Amino acid sequence: xxxxxxxxxxxxxxxxxxxxxxxxxxxxxxxxxxxxxxxxxxxxxxxxxxxxxxxxxxxxxxxxxxxxxxxxxxxxxxxxxxxxxxxxxxxxxxxxxxxxxxxxxxxxxxxxxxxxxxxxxxxxxxxxxxxxxxxxxxxxxxxxxxxxxxxxxxxxxxxxxxxxxxxxxxxxxxxxxxxxxxxxxxxxxxxxxxxxxxxxxxxxxxxxxxxxxxxxxxxxxxxxxxxxxxxxxxxxxxxxxxxxxxxxxxxxxxxxxxxxxxxxxxxxxxxxxxxxxxxxxxxxxxxxxxxxxxxxxxx
Amino acid sequence: xxxxxxxxxxxxxxxxxxxxxxxxxxxxxxxxxxxxxxxxxxxxxxxxxxxxxxxxxxxxxxxxxxxxxxxxxxxxxxxxxxxxxxxxxxxxxxxxxxxxxxxxxxxxxxxxxxxxxxxxxxxxxxxxxxxxxxxxxxxxxxxxxxxxxxxxxxxxxxxxxxxxxxxxxxxxxxxxxxxxxxxxxxxxxxxxxxxxxxxxxxxxxxxxxxxxxxxxxxxxxxxxxxxxxxxxxxxxxxxxxxxxxxxxxxxxxxxxxxxxxxxxxxxxxxxxxxxxxxxxxxxxxxxxxxxxxxxxxxxxxxxxxxxxxxxxxxxxxxxxxxxxxxxxxxxxxxxxxxxxxxxxxxxxxxxxxxxxxxxxxxxxxxxxxxxxxxxxxxxxxxxxxxxxxxxxxxxxxxxxx
Numbered sequence: 001x002x003x004x005x006x007x008x009x010x011x012x013x014x015x016x017x018x019x020x021x022x023x024x025x026x027x028x029x030x031x032x033x034x035x036x037x038x039x040x041x042x043x044x045x046x047x048x049x050x051x052x053x054x055x056x057x058x059x060x061x062x063x064x065x066x067x068x069x070x071x072x073x074x075x076x077x078x079x080x081x082x083x084x085x086x087x088x089x090x091x092x093x094x095x096x097x098x099x100x101x102x103x104x105x106x107x108x109x110x111x112x113x114x115x116x117x118x119x120x121x122x123x124x125x126x127x128x129x130x131x132x133x134x135x136x137x138x139x140x141x142x143x144x145x146x147x148x149x150x151x152x153x154x155x156x157x158x159x160x161x162x163x164x165x166x167x168x169x170x171x172x173x174x175x176x177x178x179x180x181x182x183x184x185x186x187x188x189x190x191x192x193x194x195x196x197x198x199x200x201x202x203x204x205x206x207x208x209x210x211x212x213x214x215x216x217x218x219x220x221x222x223x224x225x226x227x228x229x230x231x232x233x234x235x236x237x238x239x240x241x242x243x244x245x246x247x248x249x250x251x252x253x254x255x256x257x258x259x260x261x262x263x264x265x266x267x268x269x270x271x272x273x274x275x276x277x278x279x280x281x282x283x284x285x286x287x288x289x290x291x292x293x294x295x296x297x298x299x
Numbered sequence: 300x301x302x303x304x305x306x307x308x309x310x311x312x313x314x315x316x317x318x319x320x321x322x323x324x325x326x327x328x329x330x331x332x333x334x335x336x337x338x339x340x341x342x343x344x345x346x347x348x349x350x351x352x353x354x355x356x357x358x359x360x361x362x363x364x365x366x367x368x369x370x371x372x373x374x375x376x377x378x379x380x381x382x383x384x385x386x387x388x389x390x391x392x393x394x395x396x397x398x399x400x401x402x403x404x405x406x407x408x409x410x411x412x413x414x415x416x417x418x419x420x421x422x423x424x425x426x427x428x429x430x431x432x433x434x435x436x437x438x439x440x441x442x443x444x445x446x447x448x449x450x451x452x453x454x455x456x457x458x459x460x461x462x463x464x465x466x467x468x469x470x471x472x473x474x475x476x477x478x479x480x481x482x483x484x485x486x487x488x489x490x491x492x493x494x495x496x497x498x499x500x501x502x503x504x505x506x507x508x509x510x511x512x513x514x515x516x517x518x519x520x521x522x523x524x525x526x527x528x529x530x531x532x533x534x535x536x537x538x539x540x541x542x543x544x545x546x547x548x549x550x551x552x553x554x555x556x557x558x559x560x561x562x563x564x565x566x567x568x569x570x571x572x573x574x575x576x577x578x579x580x581x582x583x584x585x586x587x588x589x590x591x592x593x594x595x596x597x598x599x600x601x602x603x604x605x606x607x608x609x610x611x612x613x614x615x616x617x618x619x620x621x622x623x624x625x626x627x628x629x630x631x632x633x634x635x636x637x638x639x640x641x642x643x644x645x646x647x648x649x650x651x652x653x654x655x656x657x658x659x660x661x662x663x664x665x666x667x668x669x670x671x672x673x674x675x676x677x678x679x680x681x682x683x684x685x686x687x688x689x690x691x692x693x694x695x696x697x698x699x700x
Contacts, residue, residue: 078523103521104413105491111418112450143620143651163566165618172618172649189565192418218566221415244569247554247576248585251384255550255565255587257520263412264433268573285577286570287676 002133002150002183003158003203003210004094004122005070009137010037012062014083015074016049017041020099022074025141027051029072032144034137037066059083059090070094072130072139080126081106085113088121095194096139097126104257107192114194123194127257129164129186140186146172148180150209157293158204159184160197161216162223162256166244166286170214173290182210189256191220197227205235212238212297214289215280217271219245220258224271228278238296242283243271300517302531303347305396307513310490311497314482318510321398323347330372330395331365339399344371345512347394349536351431352382358392361400368397386555393535401509406499407466408432409480411487414447420487422446422454422480426466428499454484475508490528491521540603547599549588556581557611558687559604561597563588563618571616571676578680580687583610597627597634605638612643612687614679619650628656635667643686645671647679 011029015022016039030036030051038054045057056062059071071092075083080099087095107126114123124131130140135149146168150156157179161167167186174181185200187193197215204210213235217224224243231239246268248254250261261267276282281296283289302310305323312318322333334342346358353359358380360371372395379389406428414421424444425435436443444465448454459477468476479500487495494516501511517528534542544551550565554572558580562568565587572582584607588600604613617627631646644667648656660672671686673679 077520101520103491103524104493104518105420105488105521108413108419108450146620146650161566163564163569165562165564165567165620166570167566168618168620168650169567169570191413191415216566218569223415226416242570244566244573247572247582248569249386249552249554252552252585254552254569254585258415259565259569264437285574285677285680286567287574 002136003200003207004131004183004185005133005137005139007033007136008035009070009094010035010066010068011070011072011137011139012037012059012066012068013039013072013074014059014087015041015076016053016055017044018074018076020074020076021141023050025072025074025098026053028141028144029138032138034139037068038062059086059092063090063092068092070139071096073097073099073126075099077101077103081110084110084123088114088117093120094122094124096124096128096130097194098128098130098141099125100127102126102190104190104192107190111192111194124185125188125190125193127190127193128188129167131183131185133183134181142168142184142186146175147184148175150180150182154178154180155211155297156180156182156209157212157214158182158200158207158210159214159216160200160204161186162189162218162258163216163244166216166242169286170216170242170289174214174293177290177294179290179293182207189218189258191258197223198230201227201230201235205237210237212240212293214293215239215241216289217241217243218256218259219248219254219268220256220260220266222265225274228274228280231280232278238281238299240281240283240289240293240296241275242286242289242292243268243275244286300519300522300528300532301349301536302515302517303349303394303533304345304513305347305394306531307515308510310515311483311486311510311513314486316479316482316510317508318513319398319401321396324372324395324397325393327369327373327376330397331369333397334362334365334368337397337399341400342368343398343400344368344375345396346375346380346392347396348380348390348392350380350382350384350390352384353380356380356382390536401501401511402504403501404504405502407501408498409483409500410494410496410498411484411492412494414445417447419450420448422448422458422462422484424462424466428501432498448484448488453488454481456481459484472502472508479508490525491518492516493518540606544586544603547596547603549586549596549600549603551603552585553607554582554584555609556583557609558683559583559586559607559610559613560616561586561588561600561604561613562616567616567618571614574676574680575614575684578677578684580680580684583607594630594633597630598637601634601638605642610642612645612683614683615644615646616676616679617648619648619653619656623651624648624656625652625659628659632659632663632667635663635670640667640669643669643671643683645673645679645683645686647673647676
């Protein structure tokens, strides 16, 4: 078991022919063993991509022809919100939006549109590395080889993070320490996005294969504080955490659109304190995420 | 993207929000002349900068004569403004706004910003204006009125009237204020703003409602659909190194520490700053070089971080996932040859082909004697803090570029 995706998940790529990384990462997902079944590129329907995957003009056509249930979106920012809406309307159940730089008010409207498909569709991202259930399915841009598929005698950690490269750090460290990962979810660095920490933590809590969790936050917003509250009330499995940006100045956007301390909220110290108070084992250094997980798992 | 107060006032005036007339000047003499031409007995001189805290810093001043206006302008144009929002080096003042002072009966705060938890924009209002809204939010959260916009419908009339009543407006002022708020909300959505703020909005003793100060920020990611806004950009308020980095597609923010860092990924870049401080150093910058590290990118990145005069050492922290470590090592070595590493440089690489990358860096050490290789991120931070402590700053080592 894993959450969100497994070896049976049939995946298409929206923006499969563009320069936004769709072609490159479709190859990477295929190499990892993901069941990539096609792509969408309006105006190029009926052709094939470099891997021999069939290309469709619309997501609806792709779903009808391939039975796809998940999509990986590399569509450029001005058109990406539209691509998310198209996927939901076509009956896709899992939308993974990799695109960085979508106008935030586009996401406000699109999230409202997705609310009409409540219970039928899940959005991960945008501005995220994607989701991977090691050994089964990778949808996104993460390096697959650093992950460890669950196996007998190995403990499995579920990882949820707002940052791509910090997720890789956490994966790498836990792999080095002999852990496997059930599923790793990059929820993205944008201020308005799909899945939140709480949604993913609840899935990990209910997933029999996940023994412990790592959550990685960063400055901006109050998602970590809300997650702390949720963990205190609902999570019984061990949780280790890290929050990036203790040294970040207020009012400056630190790379991610959502990583900004503003209006007196979003600072790292408050997030770390809230998570600690909820009983989460917090790593002071990003180099200690793996070791902190081991400490948390020992109790 | 930020714009100046005077630009924000012009935009708001265009959509029918009452703003007192003002003049913009760039010299002290012109300030005195503007005072005389305006003809009001009491006027205010305000520095136009991208930072708050102007009042306390002495960069907003009431004046009652042309010579007073000229003297206030002289001070503001010849000093960098330093406030809690600027950092110790302060910010240069190029333009001043001069407007009539008004007889204020009551001040309000009115703004719109994204409410991240609700995933929509929201009105933020307070019956006490002219103060820092962050302070009110922290000390008396109940005094803040929030009214979320419908994601598709925007702000509706009944919501605007509700805010008016909650702020204490009555009689004809209810509709006057509601219209101002509706206009403001429409402006926010139409221009993809990330912040619109009138602080204070005032009711004068004669019963007029006026916007005295205005702040407007735009969502950078939406500028592509508002080409006319590009003309409002003022790069003189941004650090020149940040502008140079943006041109090279590098995400760089200058800070005031002495240890520079060069990292791939925004989260890891922030975490690298944190780990420098954890080991007793102070980060000199945030720098995310993105997923692939090219020779040209690495060279320009080193040139930029080493032009910061405070820098005494550089920590390179790269997780080579899709971009292989040996490729990154080659780019670092090439950058070292081009730029010359006068200051200590500690490299921590992890990921694909890391062994080969370490061999390449070791082999290059005779060329790049200040280069050290770290075992992990903690080790890297320890090494660079120790090495930087013994090293003079980049200012002392590199000739001015």
